[in-house]
Amino acid sequence: MEIVDVSVVVLILSVVSVKSVEGKDFTPYNFRSVYNFGDPNSDTGGGSTGFYPAGPPSGETFFGRPAERGCDGRLIIDFIAEHLDLPHLSPYLDSIGTSHRHGANFAIGGSTIRPQNESMSLNGVSPFSLDIQFIQYNQFKARTSFLYNQAKKNYHRKHLPRPQDLSQALHVIDIGQNDIAAGFRLKNESEFHASMPDIVDQLAKAVQNLYDQGARTFWIHNTGPIGCLPVNLHHHLQPDELDKQGCLKSLNDFAIEFNRQIKDRVIKLRTKLPNAALTYVCCKI
Numbered sequence: 001m002e003i004v005d006v007s008v009v010v011l012i013l014s015v016v017s018v019k020s021v022e023g024k025d026f027t028p029y030n031f032r033s034v035y036n037f038g039d040p041n042s043d044t045g046g047g048s049t050g051f052y053p054a055g056p057p058s059g060e061t062f063f064g065r066p067a068e069r070g071c072d073g074r075l076i077i078d079f080i081a082e083h084l085d086l087p088h089l090s091p092y093l094d095s096i097g098t099s100h101r102h103g104a105n106f107a108i109g110g111s112t113i114r115p116q117n118e119s120m121s122l123n124g125v126s127p128f129s130l131d132i133q134f135i136q137y138n139q140f141k142a143r144t145s146f147l148y149n150q151a152k153k154n155y156h157r158k159h160l161p162r163p164q165d166l167s168q169a170l171h172v173i174d175i176g177q178n179d180i181a182a183g184f185r186l187k188n189e190s191e192f193h194a195s196m197p198d199i200v201d202q203l204a205k206a207v208q209n210l211y212d213q214g215a216r217t218f219w220i221h222n223t224g225p226i227g228c229l230p231v232n233l234h235h236h237l238q239p240d241e242l243d244k245q246g247c248l249k250s251l252n253d254f255a256i257e258f259n260r261q262i263k264d265r266v267i268k269l270r271t272k273l274p275n276a277a278l279t280y281v282c283c284k285i
């Protein structure tokens with residue numbers, strides 16, 4: 001499921017150093033925490049904790065051991081954390097050796113924006129869709145604030161986020177690829193096109209919900225070229241089904257349309273949420 005490539009990472013890092021975005025100015029590097037929502041592209045261990053541990057070659061080229069990522073190295077979210085001088089994000093679901101002082105990762109492999117009527121055993125679809133990830137974020141916020149305020153000793157607060165840091169956190173959303181995969185699997189082209197606005201609405205709703213909870217800085221990724229994933233290319237494909245890059249054209253066309261609609265929506269959200277800084281991050285597809 002891994003789509004991260006070096007050119008994407010270079011692009012992202014150069015965007016991280018941008019001083020302001022349309023909307024409200026923000027200074028980079030002063031984020032004390034990151035909250036991430038998404039799918040396998042930014043899953044730092046939620047799927048391994050909640051479902052099946054990622055085996056080799058996960059982690060092989062960087063961590064030197066399976067590192068609970070669907071990737072042999074680091075993910076974009078790892079590079080973002082490093083760039084902000086923060087530790088790699090601990091998954092919300094992981095109870096072993098984790099610290100949430102600097103945020104939490106709600107991303108889980110197999111997750112979608114819209115809840116699907118499928119399952120992990122049926123199609124590898126995670127039940128932790130974006131709306132559920134938001135509910136987990138709310139629980140996280142309420143429970144950690146309670147524990148932080150109740151703690152008698154600093155030691156007990158060590159792995160908890162400071163409640164005042166939450167609204168100043170960077171909120172990253174990187175999801176949508178599995179909605180495209182599910183649409184491709186279950187619907188014909190016109191049905192899928194018809195469902196796209198609802199997918200985008202639900203992502204926008206998640207941003208609004210986070211905003212209502214005090215989040216102000218958002219980093220929203222577009223989706224990658226899903227039609228280039230080996231999992232989608234191992235069938236016998238006719239030459240006219242492929243694009244210039246040798247990827248499955250019909251699937252990449254859905255990704256392009258999804259990205260177009262997400263970008264339009266982020267621009268609209270900037271007007272709707274004037275106190276928020278919303279960055280839309282695109283990788284070229």
Ligand SMILES: *[C@@H]1O[C@H](CO)[C@@H](O)[C@H](O)[C@H]1NC(C)=O
Nearest residue numbers: 114115116117118182186195
């Ligand atoms: C799942 O099923 C419910 C009830 O039939 C329906 O309302 C919903 O739209 C379905 N979700 C998707 C993503 O197809």
Ligand SMILES: *[C@@H]1O[C@H](CO)[C@@H](O)[C@H](O)[C@H]1NC(C)=O
Nearest residue numbers: 186187188189190191192194
């Ligand atoms: C797509 O599916 C819908 C619902 O089953 C059907 O009405 C429509 O004719 C189909 N369109 C094509 C192009 O097959």
